[in-house]
Amino acid sequence: MYLFSMKSAVQSFILFIFCIFLSCSAKNTNRVLLISFDGFRWDYIHRANNLTNFHRMISDGGWAVKGIKNTFLTKTLPNHYTIATGLYEESHGIVGNIMYDPVLNSTFHGWLDKDARDSRWWDNGGEPIWVTNQKQDTQHRSGVLAWPGGLAVVKGVLAYRTESAFDGLTKKERVDKIIEWFTDEYPINLGLYYEEEPDHTGHLFGPDSKEVLSMIFELDSLLGYFFDKLEDNDLLKTTNIILTSDHGMTSTPLDAEHKINLDDYVRVDSYSITSKNPVAGIDIIPASKELEDEVFKNLSRIPHAHVYRTKDIPRQYHYGNNRRIPMIIVEPEEHYWISFNGSAGVLGEHGYNNSLASMHPFFIAMGPDFKPGAKVDTFNNVDIYPLMCTLLGLKPAPNNGSLDVVSQLLIDREGSDSTTFGAYILILLLIALVGGLFSVAACQVHRQHKRQLRSISSFSLLHSFRYSKSDRMPLMSDSSEEEFGDS
Structure with a gap:
């Protein structure tokens, strides 16, 4: 009984250790939320000191101090698809908001719903992150809200959840929608959210206008709404948030000289x-x-x-x-x-050479995998795709990006890997130690059991011997001998 109890305890301990082992070796389960504020120039966050939520992200996460370098043309659809695929425009094929394809003999107008859904325009070699996410893990689901390219089937895959840019939803209603996707019965683990401001206001009034500044404050408030909704649903601590844009904006005077x-x-x-x-x-x-x-x-x-x-x-x-x-x-x-x-x-424009600082967008990121207070000068927006793959535990599709710079914003994964490897060794040593102790204990119990059996056997033999000498029944021959002796 003792041996059985000890065996059960050891089995339970080994099972516990095995569970820890599986936990250590499990994939990163943190979610990724990619947010784009269209036309948000890299230096807009310096326009005011009380942009609470933007500054919270900078403090709690990492950022590119001088913004990031986008791709030429510095236009909306090409750069959003570059962010999603990690490819230059010549490689993914979205080379303008409007473009002509001589093979299709057709002109693409990216803001038309029919072209936004037409795979012939979008499925040209590039693999957007929402496709990579779903191809490599059947438990992964992507949600794409108004992001260019998100309505088209690419490589035979459509995002699990989609919402058109022409949905008529308000900014906050869009936030509610993507939070709903994260908390659904079958939740997404990757969400992409597109907002057309401050681009629209920048075109109308110019990048240095009070109207753009007012819109920046409105977006700061929207970001706070995002945080509140994530926190209310216990998502904030397990979600990596990337906040960026497609391009910047510069002033374009309407005089004849320009x-x-x-x-x-x-x-x-x-x-x-x-x-x-x-x-x-x-x-x-x-x-x-x-x-x-x-x-x-x-x-x-x-x-x-x-x-x-x-x-x-x-x-x-x-x-x-x-x-x-x-x-x-x-x-x-x-x-x-x-x-x-x-x-x-118009008073504000983008699309110019991507070497110009005014064309560069901003980049801030925070979450469980980003180092608080980390910063780099700049990097290329093609690097965002491999960054997201790293955060999601995915193997990137072929791309033009690199982790050389952007990885500096992440927690020390090498140290984490070393710690995990050390944990593996410790667990194996514990299992070996417990197994050895169990073997020694089993041997001791077995020897004790054999001694008990020998004692019982000796006692039985001695008792049998005594019984045979004094307590056995008389035989007929004994009484006959006595009778013949008396006669």
Whole structure:
């Protein structure tokens, strides 16, 4: 009975140790929430000292002090898909908010619902994070709210939860929606949230306007609402929050000095324009080498602008190797803008060269996997995809990103891995020790049991011997001998 009890106790202990082992070796289960505030320039958070929630993220997490470098063109749809895939625009194929595909013989208008859902435009080699998340783990589910590309099937996968940018929901209603996805019966572990401000306000009033400042405060309040909802649902401590944007914004004065009128250089009927302000993408449809040469020569006379044929676009732009890139690119200098066929300008614009600081968006992140107070100067937005894969325990699809810089914002994973390895060794030693003690104890119990059996056997033999000498029944032969002796 003692041996059985000891065996049960040892088995229970080993089972307990095994559970700890499984817990140590389990995948990271922390959620990821990626938030984009469209057109949020890197230095907007310095516009006021009392942006409580932005500053809370900086204090409790990590950030890029000088913002991050986005991709050329510095436009909304291309850069959001770059963030999602980790690829340059020439590689993932979304090279503009508007673009022409000569193979499809069709023009893409990214803000139209039909094109937002059409896989022919989005499924061109890039693998967005919501697809990677669901492909590699059947328990993983993605939710994509208004993020460009999130409504299309890519690599045969559609995000588990989707919501259109044209849903008519208010900002807070969108927050409620994504929190609902995180707390559903079958919850998501990855959520992407897109908000079109402060881009819209920046276009209308310019980046340095009081209206943009007011919108920044509104977004700070929205971020606080996010925190409250996450905390109310016990999600805040187990969610890695990444807050970033697609591009910045610069002022574009509407005076004649800063206006570039294409009609002064080329005939309206000699070209087709796809990509618009501030960078113009010019196509010649139907293609004509002679007409292309003429248009290029005339456009090259424009002051305050660089004009490139596709094959001559500088390599550092990563913008020359895709059939959807226009034949000719007109790239104005900062603050200059393009008009054609009488089109008007706006007070704020983006799309300029991605080397300009004014085009750079911000980046802040906080959560269980980010070091409080960590900071780096800058990194590339293609690095966000492999970062998210790391946080979710996923193997990244081919991408142009790197963890060299952004990993400095994370907790020490090498130290954590060493600690886990040490825990494995300790657990194995404990199991070996307990197993050894059990073996020794079992041997001792077995010897004691054998001694008891020997004692019992000896006692039985002695008792049998005594019984045979004094207490046995008389035999007939005994009495007969006595009778014959008496006679």
